[in-house]
Amino acid sequence: MLDHEYTTKKVFRENFFKDWRKEMTRQERLVITDLEKCDFRELHAFHKDKVEARKALSKEEKQDQKDANQKIVDKYGYCLLDSHRERIGNFKLEPPGLFRGRGEHPKQGMLKKRIQPEDVIINCSKEATPPAPPAGHHWKEVRHDNTVTWLASWTENVQGSIKYIMLNANSKLKGEKDWEKYEVARKLKSCVDSIRDGYLRDLKSKQMVARQRAVALYFIDKLALRAGNEKEEGETADTVGCCSLRVEHITLHDELDGSECVVEFDFLGKDSIRYYNKVPVIKKVFKNIKLFMESKDPGDELFDRLNTALLNKHLSSLMPDLTAKVFRTYNASITLQQQLRQLTNKSDNVAEKLLSYNRANRAVAILCNHQRAPPKTFEQSMANLHSKIVARKEQLALAKTELKLAKKEMKTKDGPDSKLMVDRKAAAVKRCEDQLLKMELQATDREENKQIALGTSKLNYLDPRISVAWCKNMDVPIEKIYNKTQREKFAWAIDMTEADFEF
DNA sequence: TTGTAGACTTGGAAAAATATTG
DNA sequence: CAATATTTTTCCAAGTCTACAA
Incomplete structure (x- = not known):
């Protein structure tokens, strides 16, 4: 946190110090009167060391950690809704920390307090046994409201807003x-x-x-x-x-x-x-x-x-x-459908089709103004990719000369061995060409995507049935456009959509 | 009629996990 | 295999919009 830019901001520092002083004992308040004079480097180093130590764990220790985490997810990460076991989206409540906010937020730096069981409302069915609060504590309330979807909630102290524990996106x-x-x-x-x-x-x-x-x-x-x-x-x-x-x-x-x-x-x-x-x-x-x-x-x-x-x-x-945000959803989805039709050819190979898909997705992200800060490693990664392309080009040239040589040899010798050799070399050339094309498409895609964030539109604005239908029409495996989590979230669309779906 | 609490979706950054490379 | 690059997941803030109270 110390190395972050926001710790240099006046508002952040003032809010933090004000809230910190509230937490101090009388003695501390007497001594600690000026944030400028506080040196947090030791604390900072302590946390950094902790992160490093975790990284340095052996393979086995890391696996143990992972198993332990999985156990927690198995135990607390699911709920029963209408007798179906469903994954919970955020089953851990938010830890205390300093509120950041985005942009020039007047409350940045304020202390976000630790949530106590006494702050938490549990919402479950009447028949269910509510989870027991930690020993010596009680819940704020246990209620049975089946008109809402949240399982637990608490009021956050910085903005006074309510936070919820809700189901995962892949839930019914x-x-x-x-x-x-x-x-x-x-x-x-x-x-x-x-x-x-x-x-x-x-x-x-x-x-x-x-x-x-x-x-x-x-x-x-x-x-x-x-x-x-x-x-x-x-x-x-x-x-x-x-x-x-x-x-x-x-x-x-x-x-x-x-x-x-x-x-x-x-x-x-x-x-x-x-x-x-x-x-x-x-x-x-x-x-x-x-x-x-x-x-x-x-x-x-x-x-x-x-x-x-x-x-x-x-x-x-x-x-x-109909509300205002429906227009965003409608225009995003219709734009994707139009762009996909315009940009993709059935005769393209998969890599080319994927570039077109991303371009269609990009048109939507631009429409919705979904921007990201260019990745810190962008220039480097772009340069790496280009040098890989150069290397592959050289390899291709080499493969081509070898093929020529093999063909010449076949004319002079004309045996089954030399024929085999020509086939093999030709296959190598083909493979090389494909890989080169794929990398070049990847480079174009990455360059165009420098400041564009595709995730939000893909997850929230684009009717997944458009993408599923496109995949079917274009013979593109669905895994190429949706990862595992996304396939789970859009399972309903993947199950029900035919190739002729129209938004 | 207006204001506000409440519930839910949308949003990019950062952390963690995984894949790739030297 | 360790270092590094890339992808996925987590995090939690910040919107939209409805219902309900005054």
Whole structure:
């Protein structure tokens, strides 16, 4: 923790010291008055040594550790739901530590306290025997609420929010909800045209609310922006979504880079990830935004008459279960389907098809603004890959000359042995070519993926049935696109999807 | 009608596990 | 086999949205 950048931040240090002092004895409080004078290096080294010691364990000792951990998972990692044994997602409660938060969080550095049994609510069926609290302790409460899915909960002290113990993504319960989510998004597909007509019409409405709602919807639909709930000031980092956009977050250009009516977005979204985009919009939208911005300060809300509740209420009147985030799911999934159709050829080999799949996935990640910090080892790993490619090219050249030589020999000698030799050399050339192609595709993929995070869209936005159907159509094994965990999570889709599935 | 607690999904970083390489 | 690179898992914060109370 000491070597992390956030320990140098003023807010972090102040919050930490304030909370630390609360934990001190009177004596300690008298002595420890200035964080600048505190030297934590010994403590830091102690923890580092511990990590090192664990790394240095022998093979057997590591196996013992692993077995012991597995026993804990076997014992505590499962629950019984409707008499089915289901894996729990997070069966360990969160240990104490210093709250970090993301971006410029006003509470960073605060002490996250240890959870006591007295803080924990257990939720189980009436018939079940609740787990016994640790000796000498009691639970905060044992309740039997079958309208919620959580098994245990506690209130976290930094934000005052409730934390839950819930089921793993591969559980029947989560799988069904996932399926429902995508079915709602598919329903949107069938009425999205009329909804689009509707908000385009509303751009000219007499009512300001309707106009603002229309422009917000235009953004949400076209740019896959999040809804943007209002947040309590000073409690969290200053981030926004669509409805909470402020005047300072957009710049209008009547003309930019050869396009007319360009809106330039620059704001911090969820997790303080920057959203930067220059988008040509239709004239009516552009004029409306100009109107909304009139006589406002940079810090004022762009959509001053609108909030997410209002927006979602309107959406639910257009289609049952329709909310702002359904547009993200719908646009993500439909984009994947379109891109896969556009980019993949049945005649490509598997490596080429996988590059196309990743590119389609990437198009979605870009739409949803899923970014990552470039891996620290990116340049190095790229260089390694390129040198491997060079080496393989040399090997290929060598294999080719050997093949030529063998062919020549076959002409002069013409025996079964020399024929065999030619076949063998030809196979070597083929193998080499395949490997080279695969590496080159891998290099392209990695380069394009430098700052893009594919995981979130793959896990949360892309209807897995699109991918399963694609695999079937393209003769790509499902293991090539989903690892074991992902296959478990998407088991419902893998089981039920035929090659002709259409989102 | 509005505000808020509560429940659940979404999100990237970091740690841990595993695969690859020298 | 150890060191290193890559993939998978864990972690927990931060969103969305609903239900319910005032």
